[in-house]
Amino acid sequence: MQNKQLLLGISGGIAAYKTPDLVRRLREQGVTVRVVMTQGATQFITPLTLQAVSGHPPHLALLDAEAESAFGHIELARWADAVLIAPATAHCLAKLAHGLADDLLSTLCLATRAPLLVAPAMNQQMWQATATQANCRLLRERGVRFCEPTTGALACGETGPGRMAEVADIIAQLSTLWRAPVLARRRVLVTAGPTREDLDPVRFISNRSSGRMGYAVAQAAQEAGAEVVLVSGPVHLPTPTGVRRLDVYSAQDMFNAVQQQLVNADIFIATAAVADYRPAQTADEKIKKTAHSLPLALERTPDILAWVSAQSPAPFTVGFAAETQQVAEYAQDKLARKKLDLIAANQVGLPGQGFDSDYNALQLFWKGADEQLEQQSLALTDKLSLARRLIQQIAHLYAQKSPE
Secondary structure (H helix, E strand, C coil): CCCCEEEEEECCCHHHHHHHHHHHHHHHCCCEEEEEECCCHHHCCCHHHHHHHHCCCCECCCCCCCCHHHCHHHHHHHHCCEEEEEEECHHHHHHHHCCCCCCHHHHHHHHCCCCEEEEECCCHHHHHCHHHHHHHHHHHHCCCEECCCEEEECCCCCEEEEECCCHHHHHHHHHHCCCCCCCCCCEEEEEECECCEECCCCCEECCCCCCHHHHHHHHHHHHCCCEEEEEECCCCCCCCCCCEEEECCCHHHHHHHHHHHHHHCCEEEECCECCCEEECCCCCCCCCCCCCCCCCCEEECCCHHHHHHCCCCCCEEEEEEEECCCHHHHHHHHHHHCCCCEEEEEECCCCCCCCCCCEEEEEEEEECHHHCEEEEEEEEEEHHHHHHHHHHHHHHHHHHHCCC
16 A cells, blocks of 8 residues: 555544544555545534545545646546545435536546445435435445445444444555555456246246346456356356356256356366256246146256366366355355365345345355365345445455466
8 A cells, every 4th residue: 555645535423533543544545545525524523634534635626726737637537556445425325326416526536547445334224215325236236336335323323334434444455455456467257147948938947046146246347357257057147247148048058158167267166056847847838827736847057156166177166155044054065065275154034134135145165275164254234335344355266276
């Protein structure tokens, strides 16, 4: 972080009182900090306080007569190596999501090419509101990074998610914006989403996978510098920026696509929820309801993950295990049985995480030195933040196995 230039935006929330400590700690690490305050922010903390800790007068006005050509937002946007907004209120997030530019902070966010990190802080009901979560999803899709709020006692007297992340956590996440790409020049193949196995022209067998975790992994790998190919089952998600996407339907389709693409892959990450079985026969016409029961014969689908790990040479192979019980036991068995380099396990069926949710938690297992089992827990957070942490660990283990 030495010699980096950070633009700190402060919007109007009570958590603004934490920003002088944030600025002080950033300067201790060699970061030059310029502060932009909204009018609401000045009601919680004075510009003079921020000037004292940053060494520079905060910027308050959209048109600054002392700035170059009086276009302060352009000057600041070009100066910054990164933009951090802490706290980011619900109103601030809404303006960013919809491209509004009615003050200096929102305008410079449109004018900069620097990466943007936001640390939301608000009442727990405001954070969980459908509109706020929709705005956050839109911002994540555009590449904005989030330092997720924590759960605890709030200034309003309520308890729940909405507390701004601790200063140390914000700085730790900010530092990742300036790290060298850990997967530069690497080729990553990711599978995501469900597959569908047809019973007849109307019905199919599938599962509840939304594809969100796999798409987040593909985006995180691309952000880490990799060339990413995403083999996707049927989902309703936008393709991550910079990722090449191949759409497939069935398990056999996904297997065929993986076979074609694997020759170029350094790392294979199997997040897809591939059907284990398919109908032994598919009816040409709709099966009519004529009896109280319908016997259904099923046959195994190709085991894509096992096939990949059996290749010689095999890419660095990462599997996923979605379990409803005995998560660690089943994941470790899959790791050994399929000879994987790493497995990421999560418990499904819990409210607020896993399938049909923007949030998840993972348990990672791998064989370390002397074939000793090692593990790491990644706590519950939004899937993109989780994917970024997973990609960091994958890159670390890949580098150990395949040093330059």
